[in-house]
Amino acid sequence: MQVPILKQGNVLIATIQAALTDADLLELRSGLVQQVVRYRSSGVIVDVTAMDVMDSFASRTLLEISRMIRLRGADTVIVGIQPEVAFAMVQLGVTLEDIPTALDLEEGLAYLQQTSRSIN
Amino acid sequence: MARERHALTAAASAKSRLVDLPRGEPRAELHRELVGHLRQNRTQLREEWVARIGEARLLQAMTQEEIFAEATSVYDSYVAALETGTLDDLTAYARNLSERIIPRGVETHEVVGIVLLLRDVLARSLFAKYQADFEKLNRILDAYEPAANRIANTVAVGFVQERERVIRQQQEAIRELSTPVLQVRERLLILPIIGVIDPMRARQLTEQLLRGIRENRAKVVVIDITGVAAMDATVANHLVQTVEASRLLGATVIVTGLSPEIAQTLVTIGVDLGKMNTVGDLQGGIEQAERLLGYKVELG
Secondary structure (H helix, E strand, O other), rough: OOOOOOEEOOOEEEEOOOOOHHHHHHHHHHHHHHHHHHOOEEEEEEEOOOOOOOOHHHHHHHHHHHHHHHHOOOOOOOEOHHHHHHHHHHHHOOOOOOOOOOOOOOHHHHHHHHHOOOOO | HHHHHHHHHHHHHHHHHHHHHHOOOHHHHHHHHHHHHHOOOOHHHHHHHHHHHHOOOOOOOOHHHHHHHHHHHHHHHHHHHHOOOOHHHHHHHHHHHHHHHHHHHHOOOHHHHHHHHHHHHHHHHHHHHOOOOOHHHHHHHHHHHHHHHHHHHHHHHHHHHHHHHHHHHHHHHHHOOOOOOOOEOOOOOEEEEEOOOOOHHHHHHHHHHHHHHHHHOOOOEEEEEEOOOOOOOHHHHHHHHHHHHHOOOOOOEEEOOEEEEHHHHHHHOOOOOOOOOOOOOOHHHHHHHHHHOOOOOOOO
């Protein structure tokens, strides 16, 4: 199941719609890292609302996506982590330390608008 | 008169029959006789029992009329249980009675006490009736004692179970009452924690908070633990995890009201509070939350 990457103004939006295999995650990573420069995007939003399980590989990949995109000159926000998933993650010791997070897509866009490197 | 004569002849032959009489053979008959005796002397025995309850100063929370009414019901269920040998009705009655008297402050020792008094009153009456016929008295008491013990046991256990049920219910109620998640401003939640936090309550708090963040679309949460006296390592770690989980939902957490004792405990046990945003008191916490949300409070 491939993850569609949408372009909305200066922001790329990747909405995960179902459980992903490790290969899907790696594909998402390379897709985002390539397109962020191709489209001159300043922000990336990864929407994980539909994920009801977040294993260590998935969270590590999200962390890598965020750091790679930072190096490519844009900011990443993870949005839509479910409460149960959030607590399960911290119990596993996965806290996505330095990645900004937001409640949902709307909040994520608002966050990117506030940060200096993004649109406007 | 007939009864007396019967007792006398029985006494006369007691010695010879003591050996060859198969014990327990006429148990049903003994029970019937016992029940008949208790039925016949219902009024007198009941009054005696109530008088003894009064003497022992039990059930002081209830009026004399109430005690008499309950005593009558208990007496009748008691006799019925002796007669039928099934304890179901008595169990149900005991539960029902417990439900009514527990809220009035009746203690376990009182309930056990009155059942034992009844047992005593009945045993004495049996003794008085059969004292002429020692062997018969023995057999009657043999039949009576186990049944009476079972009944006393049933009533006491029923009472204690009911008490425990009430306690569980109250604990549940306290738990629900004690974890409010309050919205004080658009996107600002306050979670005042009061009392002792055990791991179970901590988990419940976390669930409620995370759900509250989602439902109220909160950006900032102030957790106030002024009312928490002590905290152990498990709970402290749980608090840290709650803060991190809230952040994953996009909310910033400010913890306020850490007492010196808790602060010292946390430092001693080495809980990593570096990730936490802490402010001295609730007022300061709310002020900082408002700054984070872009509110500006002006006097005027």
